Amino acid sequence: RSCSGYVSRTRYLMRLREDDEACREALRSGNFLLYHKLAPLLQKTNSGVYKLACLKASDLEHILEKVGKDKRFVNESFLLGCTDKSEPQFSLEVGDLDRSALEQECRGMFVDLRKAFFMITGLESALVAKGQALLRWHQTNGFCSATGQPTVRNQSGSFRVCHSSGVTYYPKMAPVVIVLVSDGSRCLLARQAMFPPGMYSALSGFCDMGESLEEALHREVAEEVGLEVENLQYSGSQHWPFPQSSFMLACHATVNPDKTQVNIDTAELEDARWFTFEEITEALQKPPRNPKGEPPVFWVPPPYAIANQLIQEWANQQQLSRK
Numbered sequence: 001r002s003c004s005g006y007v008s009r010t011r012y013l014m015r016l017r018e019d020d021e022a023c024r025e026a027l028r029s030g031n032f033l034l035y036h037k038l039a040p041l042l043q044k045t046n047s048g049v050y051k052l053a054c055l056k057a058s059d060l061e062h063i064l065e066k067v068g069k070d071k072r073f074v075n076e077s078f079l080l081g082c083t084d085k086s087e088p089q090f091s092l093e094v095g096d097l098d099r100s101a102l103e104q105e106c107r108g109m110f111v112d113l114r115k116a117f118f119m120i121t122g123l124e125s126a127l128v129a130k131g132q133a134l135l136r137w138h139q140t141n142g143f144c145s146a147t148g149q150p151t152v153r154n155q156s157g158s159f160r161v162c163h164s165s166g167v168t169y170y171p172k173m174a175p176v177v178i179v180l181v182s183d184g185s186r187c188l189l190a191r192q193a194m195f196p197p198g199m200y201s202a203l204s205g206f207c208d209m210g211e212s213l214e215e216a217l218h219r220e221v222a223e224e225v226g227l228e229v230e231n232l233q234y235s236g237s238q239h240w241p242f243p244q245s246s247f248m249l250a251c252h253a254t255v256n257p258d259k260t261q262v263n264i265d266t267a268e269l270e271d272a273r274w275f276t277f278e279e280i281t282e283a284l285q286k287p288p289r290n291p292k293g294e295p296p297v298f299w300v301p302p303p304y305a306i307a308n309q310l311i312q313e314w315a316n317q318q319q320l321s322r323k
């Protein structure tokens with residue numbers, strides 16, 4: 001099978017999703033991400049940094065045998081994608097097996113995704129989030145919501161079907177808008193009470209049924225801070241795993257510099273305020289943690305969060321316009 005290039009990899013994955021037999025076959029040459037109760041397996045490299053553990057099929061079978069599990073358990077994996085070399089990648093939940101025995105056999109440790117996500121590289125964190133999202137979706141969609149009967153997965157895990165009602169269920173994400181509002185020289189950031197101390201982020205909110213991106217964005221800003229925005233500019237998108245699969249759609253927007261008085265919805269937000277270019281530049285350079293015991297200083301979400309991209313873009317824009 002010659003599968004170099006993006007199109008042939010994509011077509012290969014398409015076939016694995018649709019053809020159960022081909023997908024079962026692909027398990028034999030697969031790479032596996034393991035999760036213990038949704039916590040991914042990481043391994044420490046020789047240089048002391050953590051990486052996502054990717055086990056070969058033969059190693060995984062060997063490990064399963066060691067912890068007393070039939071190697072056919074591998075068939076319960078879900079297809080995630082494939083590497084540049086067209087090696088298929090799968091995720092597997094091993095939460096029923098002994099955690100420390102597995103950690104020992106795999107020379108790694110299972111780390112809560114909220115920590116793991118920020119311990120590894122950007123590409124790995126996108127993959128590990130996808131793996132968890134797919135496992136979580138399957139774990140919570142075992143029954144048809146029309147009939148209450150069990151749903152059955154296809155081999156790749158790209159859908160589940162209820163044979164009683166005939167309904168097919170596909171993995172879902174919740175669309176969320178996130179917007180950085182600017183008044184021309186300052187940008188508006190907010191914090192929820194549950195955020196870590198000192199962290200402020202761009203305004204965000206779930207899209208309502210039937211809304212466009214633009215409508216959701218206008219509504220969220222009006223609801224949360226009582227402002228009317230204009231000049232929406234799309235920036236990018238991101239799958240976000242916390243607390244569950246969101247599909248983040250990120251935009252910039254402006255307000256009239258004469259109408260910047262915020263009126264905060266205190267049920268949603270603890271605070272929202274305008275930050276200057278100098279405050280933002282300083283926060284972008286700061287490591288995202290407060291030393292223990294110190295009063296909280298202002299900081300912004302880390303680079304893997306699309307909020308960081310918006311803030312960075314705004315700062316770059318300001319820098320140019322100030323030259």
Ligand SMILES: NC(=O)C1=CN([C@@H]2O[C@H](COP(=O)(O)OP(=O)(O)OC[C@H]3O[C@@H](n4cnc5c(N)ncnc54)[C@H](OP(=O)(O)O)[C@@H]3O)[C@@H](O)[C@H]2O)C=CC1
Binds near residue numbers: 206240242243244306
């Ligand atoms: N990657 C990034 O840079 C960032 C990501 N985010 C993510 O964006 C998402 C939304 O942000 P947030 O500002 O809190 O959202 P909202 O402003 O819409 O407010 C959250 C409220 O919406 C309700 N809600 C929860 N889930 C859903 C859903 N699936 N559909 C509709 N309403 C829902 C809940 O209400 P109730 O209290 O009634 O349950 C919740 O309290 C979060 O997942 C957050 O992690 C946010 C900022 C930055």
Ligand SMILES: [Mg+2]
Binds near residue numbers: 204205268
């Ligand atoms: Mg919000």
